[in-house]
Amino acid sequence: MSDAKKNLVEVKDLKTHFPIRAGLLNKTVGHVKAVDGVSFSIEEGKTLGLVGESGCGKTTVGRTMMRLIPKTDGSFSFDGEEMFAFTTAGQIKQMRREIQMMFQDPYGSLNPRMTVESIVGEAMTVHRVASGKDRRDRVANLIEKVGLSVQHLNRYPHEFSGGQRQRIGIARALALEPKFIICDEPVSALDVSIQSQIINLMQDLQAELGLTYLFVAHDLAVVEHISDYVAVMYLGRIVEYADRDTLYDNPLHPYTQALLSAIPEPIPNKDKKRIVLGGEVPSPSNPPSGCPFHPRCPLAEERCKEEVQTLEGADHKVACWKAR
Amino acid sequence: MTQNGDNLLSIRNLTTHFFTEQGVVKAVQDVSYDIARGKTLAVVGESGCGKSVTAMSVMQLIPWPPGKIVGGEIIFDGEALLEATDERMREIRGNDIAMIFQEPMTSLNPVFTVGNQIVEAVKLHQKDKADQAWDIAIDMMKKVGIADPERRVREYPHQMSGGMRQRVMIAMSLCCSPSLLIADEPTTALDVTIQAQILDLLRDLQRQNGMSIMMITHDLGVVAENADDVVVMYASRVVETGTAKNVFNNPLHPYTQGLLQSLPRLGEKKERLDVIGGNVPNPLNFPSGCKFHTRCPIGCKDTKCRTQEPPLKEVTPGRQVACWHAEGYTETK
Numbered sequence: 001m002s003d004a005k006k007n008l009v010e011v012k013d014l015k016t017h018f019p020i021r022a023g024l025l026n027k028t029v030g031h032v033k034a035v036d037g038v039s040f041s042i043e044e045g046k047t048l049g050l051v052g053e054s055g056c057g058k059t060t061v062g063r064t065m066m067r068l069i070p071k072t073d074g075s076f077s078f079d080g081e082e083m084f085a086f087t088t089a090g091q092i093k094q095m096r097r098e099i100q101m102m103f104q105d106p107y108g109s110l111n112p113r114m115t116v117e118s119i120v121g122e123a124m125t126v127h128r129v130a131s132g133k134d135r136r137d138r139v140a141n142l143i144e145k146v147g148l149s150v151q152h153l154n155r156y157p158h159e160f161s162g163g164q165r166q167r168i169g170i171a172r173a174l175a176l177e178p179k180f181i182i183c184d185e186p187v188s189a190l191d192v193s194i195q196s197q198i199i200n201l202m203q204d205l206q207a208e209l210g211l212t213y214l215f216v217a218h219d220l221a222v223v224e225h226i227s228d229y230v231a232v233m234y235l236g237r238i239v240e241y242a243d244r245d246t247l248y249d250n251p252l253h254p255y256t257q258a259l260l261s262a263i264p265e266p267i268p269n270k271d272k273k274r275i276v277l278g279g280e281v282p283s284p285s286n287p288p289s290g291c292p293f294h295p296r297c298p299l300a301e302e303r304c305k306e307e308v309q310t311l312e313g314a315d316h317k318v319a320c321w322k323a324r
Numbered sequence: 325m326t327q328n329g330d331n332l333l334s335i336r337n338l339t340t341h342f343f344t345e346q347g348v349v350k351a352v353q354d355v356s357y358d359i360a361r362g363k364t365l366a367v368v369g370e371s372g373c374g375k376s377v378t379a380m381s382v383m384q385l386i387p388w389p390p391g392k393i394v395g396g397e398i399i400f401d402g403e404a405l406l407e408a409t410d411e412r413m414r415e416i417r418g419n420d421i422a423m424i425f426q427e428p429m430t431s432l433n434p435v436f437t438v439g440n441q442i443v444e445a446v447k448l449h450q451k452d453k454a455d456q457a458w459d460i461a462i463d464m465m466k467k468v469g470i471a472d473p474e475r476r477v478r479e480y481p482h483q484m485s486g487g488m489r490q491r492v493m494i495a496m497s498l499c500c501s502p503s504l505l506i507a508d509e510p511t512t513a514l515d516v517t518i519q520a521q522i523l524d525l526l527r528d529l530q531r532q533n534g535m536s537i538m539m540i541t542h543d544l545g546v547v548a549e550n551a552d553d554v555v556v557m558y559a560s561r562v563v564e565t566g567t568a569k570n571v572f573n574n575p576l577h578p579y580t581q582g583l584l585q586s587l588p589r590l591g592e593k594k595e596r597l598d599v600i601g602g603n604v605p606n607p608l609n610f611p612s613g614c615k616f617h618t619r620c621p622i623g624c625k626d627t628k629c630r631t632q633e634p635p636l637k638e639v640t641p642g643r644q645v646a647c648w649h650a651e652g653y654t655e656t657k
Contacts, residue, residue, distance in 0.1 A: 053515035054486075161603045162371075191370035191604055192542060193619075196586035196597035203596070218515065225588035225597065248591060262520040264545030266587055268568040276524060277517045280485050 008044040008212050009180060013037050014074035016057070016064045020285060032285045034060040036236035038074075039311070042229070044179075047206070047213040049227030049244070051220055051259075055281055057236040058216045062182040065214075066101050067092050078180065097127055100173040104185035106165035110157040116143065116168055117153040123175045142171040147201060163194035170201065180212045187222060199226055220263055224248050232256045235292040236284055239309075242316040252316065252323040254297050291320065331358040332504055332536045333382065338396035340374075340381045343389065349607045351377040353560045355396070356636065359504065359553075364530065364537040366551035366568070368544065370604050374560040375540045379506045382538075383423060384413050401503065419449045422497035426509035428489035432481040438465075438492045439477030442499060449500045464495040469525055487518035494525065501533055508540045523550055544587060548572055556580050559605050559615035562636050566643040576645040576652075578620045614648070622649050 016035040019028040035057040042048045052058045063069045065076050065083070076083045078099065086092050103109040110119055121139045124130045130138050140150050146167040157165055166186060173181050186202070187195045203226065205211060217223050223230060230247045232240045232255065240253040251257045258275040265272070279296045282288055288295050294304040299322050309319040318324060340352040352374040359365045367375045380386050381393050384405065398405040400421065408416070417423075425431045433441060442461035447454045458477070465473035468491040481489055490510065497505060507526070511519040523546065530537060541547060547554060547568060554571045556564040556579065564577040575581045582600040602619040605611055613630045617623030623630070628648055638644050639652035647653060 053517065161606075163603055192544070192583055193370060193586055193600040194603070196588070196599045197601070199588070200597055200599060220516075221588045221590050224590060225594065245593075258517060260590065262516045263590060264519075264523070264543065264549040265590060266544040266548045266572060266584065268548045268572050270548075274520065276520050278521075280487055280518065281515070 006044050007041040008079055009040075009042040009048075009214070010075075010077045011041070011061075011065065012039045012075045012077075014039070014061065014064060014076065015072040016060050016069060017072040030285055032283075033236050033287065034284055035064060036284075038233070038236075038238055040231055040238065040241065042180075042212055042214065044212055045206070045210050046228040047215050047226055049223035049230040050214060050216045050233060051218060051223050051230065052233035053218060053259075053281055055235075055284065056233040057284070058218075058233050059184055061233075062101065062184050062214060062216050066099065066182060067095070093127070097176045098178050099180045099182065100176065100178040102166075102169055102173050102181060102183045102186045105189055106162050106169060107157075107189075109169055110165055112157050115154050115156055116148075119157070119168060120171045120175055123172065127176060129176065139171075139175075142174055143168075145174070145205070146171045147197075161194075162190050163197060166190060166194075166198050167201070170198075170205070174205070174209070177209075178211075180214070182214045182216070184216045185218070186215075188217065188219060195222070202226065220260060232259070235281065235287055237292065237319065238311055238317075239293065239319045240317065241311060246316050250316075252318040253293075253320050254299050254323070255293050258298075293320075330361050332361045332401060333359040333538070334397075334399040335378065335382065336397040336399070338378060338381055338393065338398065340377050340386060340391060340393050342391045344608075347608050350560055350610065351391075351607060352381065354636075355557070355560075355562050357555045357562060357565055359536050359538055361503075361536055362530070362534045363552040364539055364550055365553045365555065366539045366541060366547040367555045367557060368541060368547055369557035370542060372559075372604055372607055373557040374607075375557050376508055378557075379423070379508055379538060379540055382506065383417055383421060385417075415449075418445060418497075418502070419500050420502055421504045421506065422500070422502040423506040423508065424490070424493045424497050424510050426512050428486055428493050428513065429481070431493060432489060434481055437478050437480055438484070438489075439479075442477075442492070442496045445496050446499050460499055461495070464499045465492070467529070468492075468495045468498075469521070470495070485518075486514055487521065490514060490518075490522055491525070494522075494529075498529060498533075502535060504536045504538065506538045506540070509542070510539070511546065512541070512543070519546075526550075544572075544584065556583075559610055560607065561615065561646065562644075563616065563647070564645045565636075570643060576639065576643070576650040577616075577647045578622060578649070579616050582619075582621075614646075616647075 014035055015037055017031040017033050020030045020032060022029045038061055050058045064071050071084060083095055086095055117139050120142055121135045124135050143152060148167055187198050190198060215226055224244060227244050229243050231238045234255050240256045251260055258277045261275045277296045290305045290307050291309045294300040311317045311319045336356050338352055338355045342349040342351055355378055369375045382398055386393060439461050443457040446457040446460050462473045462477055465477060470476055470491050511522050551568045554568050555562055558579050564580050575584055585598040586600055588597060600619050611618045613632050614623055614634055617629040634646045634648045636644050636646040645653060
């Protein structure tokens with residue numbers, strides 16, 4: 001990240017805590033620290049892959065940036081402007097012209113009672129970008145760009161397969177010509193043969209339109225393919241961050257190592273050393289002391305139980321004193 | 325596929341249709357494969373290819389209406405299951421053939437403790453052991469790696485994580501020592517580190533009691549690392565079978581080839597992924613001839629592929645494929 005390229009997205013020390021309420025008076029008795037101090041930046045036109053297991057907070061990061069969930073603390077600057085300083089609905093609406101989101105579930109994220117044309121064109125009407133014939137032309141253009149055809153415009157979501165619906169979702173995200181797209185598990189609900197079509201489409205669009213992606217996913221092979229930089233999250237924090245090749249060739253954090261070794265590879269009888277982690281991801285409402293990974297870590301020592309680890313290092317950052 | 329008679333389950337020309345208002349959904353057509361004793365067979369395919377319906381047909385859990393097994397044979401341990409009475413099938417289910425499902429959240433009853441649910445299975449199938457049912461339940465939970473089973477046996481499903489619930493499902497299905505375990509996407513809903521734990525557990529249990537496993541999955545990585553034999557299904561039919569090693573190292577059917585090539589792999593630095601074009605066909609309206617021809621690089625140009633369906637044939641011992649253009653495929657048997 002050292003060269004002169006401009007960082008389009010800069011997130012610093014982002015925290016999203018959800019209050020736990022209990023009792024008769026609905027008092028706050030604690031917090032689920034879903035995101036607890038996450039920082040990263042993305043250069044214009046690049047892709048950052050954010051990986052981790054369910055409950056690690058990766059989706060919450062994306063949603064907080066999108067202002068779908070209120071942040072607890074931290075900053076998010078986009079193109080030099082502080083996004084969290086925006087407070088009025090009008091300002092947030094303005095922000096969403098530049099930043100769009102793609103969702104995981106192609107079945108749940110499209111309104112079944114709207115036609116493709118109105119799904120893709122809705123944002124154009126809301127933002128008063130285009131209407132009437134102009135809107136129709138723009139929608140037709142987009143729908144062809146994502147590999148569907150003009151005949152599809154008057155159909156409803158149930159008439160499409162999962163992969164086609166995800167293409168509609170992409171067209172909708174592109175409707176306002178955003179610079180930055182937060183992709184929340186965009187291919188995990190798709191069949192294997194469709195997954196590669198969508199990944200290729202996303203890469204083509206990135207090259208054509210100069211898009212910047214935050215690619216949130218749990219599939220490490222997909223993330224390796226699409227990302228320029230990768231951040232690994234565990235229990236609300238980033239535990240390792242590096243450019244893609246460095247991270248996959250030389251993972252330093254014991255969690256990243258275990259995660260990579262746990263992926264089943266489509267090569268029979270491959271001799272692979274697998275690190276099987278015991279236990280499960282602890283609850284973020286009651287995280288372990290010190291390094292949150294220490295109860296499952298094969299290398300854990302006394303020191304790990306006490307000392308909170310911060311992400312350190314120049315280009316290859318890791319939050320583990322043993323790994324440095 | 326194993327050639328000798330040592331097959332625990334043989335499916336022959338199984339055909340299952342769903343008679344819906346929109347038309348007949350031919351979910352499974354002319355499907356044949358075998359599962360050897362003590363081995364793991366993986367059935368691979370994309371959504372809607374009929375892999376789960378085949379398994380449900382074996383269990384005879386196809387809901388009528390609209391579903392019906394319209395033809396074929398299922399031989400389990402020498403017994404023709406399609407001719408068995410309902411009463412006999414109830415004995416077989418759970419005792420001899422057990423099943424675990426993808427969604428550990430929805431396959432457990434939320435209003436009973438997990439102990440209650442395991443005990444229910446024991447009492448139902450092993451009436452003579454009814455008084456020891458709780459001990460068996462605790463013992464099984466210990467076997468599947470649940471720490472502190474004496475306490476957790478009294479917990480409700482919502483108090484457990486996804487991985488723990490899947491362990492409970494496995495404990496429940498194995499408490500009657502079945503000889504065949506059908507696992508329908510057993511790890512799809514789980515995280516990779518938990519998936520590794522569950523697959524290790526299934527392997528250990530198989531080593532201990534010698535059961536056969538039919539593993540239904542779409543994850544080719546899981547298949548490569550766990551299966552002895554593989555059946556590849558596409559659009560209601562079997563398109564290729566063989567040992568995992570052969571199928572992965574030398575796929576014969578263009579669909580299997582495309583599937584393996586389109587997969588992003590770790591450590592493989594590719595600029596672009598290869599793709600299989602088109603979409604998974606709608607089961608209400610399958611293409612004519614070879615069902616893959618619309619997406620096939622060879623088939624789309626060939627009249628024969630468009631009009632005639634290639635039957636599944638053995639090309640080398642233990643290796644079957646259904647493609648007019650596959651290496652070694654001849655038109656006469």
